[in-house]
Amino acid sequence: MQYYIxxxxxxxxxxFPDEITVxxxxxxxxxxxxxxxxxxxEKLEIAKKLDEVKIKQIEAGFPIVSKKEQESVKAITSEGLNAQxxxxSRTKKEDIDAALDCDVDGVITFMGTSDIHLEHKMHIGRQEALNTCMNAIEYAKDHGxxxxxxxxxxTRTDLDFLKRIYNKAESYGADRVHIADTTGAITPQGITYLVKELKKDVNIDIALHCHNDFGLAVINSISGVLAGANGISTTVNGIGERAGNASLEEVIMSLKLLYGKDLGFKTKHIKELSELVSKASGLPVPYNKPVVGNNVFRHESGIHVDAVIEEPLCYEPYIPELVGQKRQLVLGKHSGCRAVRAKLNECDLDVSDDTLIEIVKKVKKSREEGTYINDDVFKEIVKSCNYKKE
Structure with a gap:
């Protein structure tokens, strides 16, 4: 059994929709x-690993930003990956031209549509915004x-205007519209309502780009597709502006195991991908990060370890190999005899029951005094208990 939910x-x-594009x-x-x-x-290496995981679409960059950014995107499009x-691009001809020069398969063109964005960032009205967006969509579609x-x-845009601009985008040939929860300011119930309202009028694909300011990016994404959207934007390790975006690994594994929606990803590469992005970004993965954190399959508490040794799914919802992780039994203050005995077996050491009890006491004492019990420390503790290999 690989999981127990x-x-x-x-x-x-x-x-769920029949097809969901991540x-x-x-x-x-x-x-x-x-x-x-x-x-x-680094960009190319990450793109190749995303392709290995079987991501359908990779947003490779923002070409207008710099010449080097264009070179990076072009290198990815030249790699012959299976992913689209x-x-x-902004709603500007020069942005779309820069994307075309990189030989991309498509663009996401965007504009702030809430009144606060239109007034304080764009300094334009709704009609001008609508016209500008349609010109960009038309230009990109004309170029295939x-x-x-x-x-x-x-998610902070007037609903009638949002419907109007999405309907117009559809009429101009857009393949998909995106709901950007730019400040992570919507709830799962709110995104459910919004998607259902939009589905009454919008007949093309709807995708969700959720930010994590309140820790709701993943559940908002899942709630959105349950309401009728069929696309989800993610980032590896949930990185991104401020609190980040919907975490790729959390979205994939939640859909696969909790909701029974297997999208065909090669999940065994998830840990490798996480480590690659962490190294390239310089952002360490928190030890308690779901799916990819180092502590997700580590156990110390004696009560837990006893059960895990006999049946890991007592304290794990799925086996670590599903995401390229490994189970670890950690020795420390909460360790009991079974955990220490398992560690002794791992080190090919055998001791009497009396010596085992003595080792357990020293393990607890050493950890409480601030010493981390790695393999070398453990072997020294065993040696101090007058262990002699026969």
């Missing part, structure tokens, strides 16, 4: 994390691109 998950009636924006929105700048080589390569139109700050 609550049987209550099967009780609610869920209506498009990853680690190389664009992830790189907008303050202080992060991927080299062209898309890039970001897949086109997604993203309403920035959509």
């Amino acid at each position: 609550s049987h209550y998950n099967k009780e609610p009636e869920l209506n 498009y990853d924006t680690t190389l664009r929105d992830g790189e907008q994390t303050p202080g992060v700048c991927f080299s062209p080589e 390569i898309i890039s970001l 691109l897949f086109v997604a139109f993203s309403a920035e700050d959509a």
Whole structure:
């Protein structure tokens, strides 16, 4: 058995779309994390690993930003990956031309549509914004691109105007529209309502680009597709502006195991991908980060370890190998005899029951005094208990 999930998950009636596209924006929105700048080589390596995981669409960058950014995106499009390569562009002809020069398959063109964005950032009215967006969509479609139109700050945009601009985008040939929860300011119930309202009038694909300011990016994404959207934007390790974006690994594994929606990803490469992005970004993965954190499959508490030794799924919802992780039994203050005995077996050491008890006491004492019990420390403790290999 590879996983053991609550049987209550099967009780609610869920209506997922037949097809859900996960498009990853680690190389664009992830790189907008303050202080992060991927080299062209790092971008290509990450793109190749995303392709190995079987991501359908990779948002490779924002070509208009710089000449080197264009070179990075072009290197990815030249690699012959299976994924569709898309890039970001403002609603400007020069942005779309820069994307075309990179030979991308498509673009996400965007504009802030909320009144606060229009007034304080764009300094234009709704009609001018609508006209500008349609001109960009038309220009990109005329050049044979897949086109997604993203309403920035959509979750704080007037609903009637949002419907109007999405309907217009559809009439101009857009392939998909994006709901950008730019400040992470919507709830799962709110995104459910919004998607259902939009589905009454919008007849093309709807994708969700959720930020994590309140820790709701993943559940908002899942709630959105349950309401009828069929695209989710993610980043590896959930990196991105401020609190980041919906975490790729959390979205994939939640859909696969909790909701029974397997999208065909090669999940065994998830840990490798996480480590690659962490190294390139310089952002360490928190030890308690779901799916990819170092502590997710580590156990110390004696009560837990006893059960895990006999049946790991007592304290793990799925086996670590599913995501390229490994189980670890950690010795410390909470360790008991079974954990120490397991460690002794791992080190090919055998001791009497009396010596075992003595080792357990010294392990607890050493950890409480501030010493981390790695293999070398453990062997020294064993040696101090007058262990002699026969």
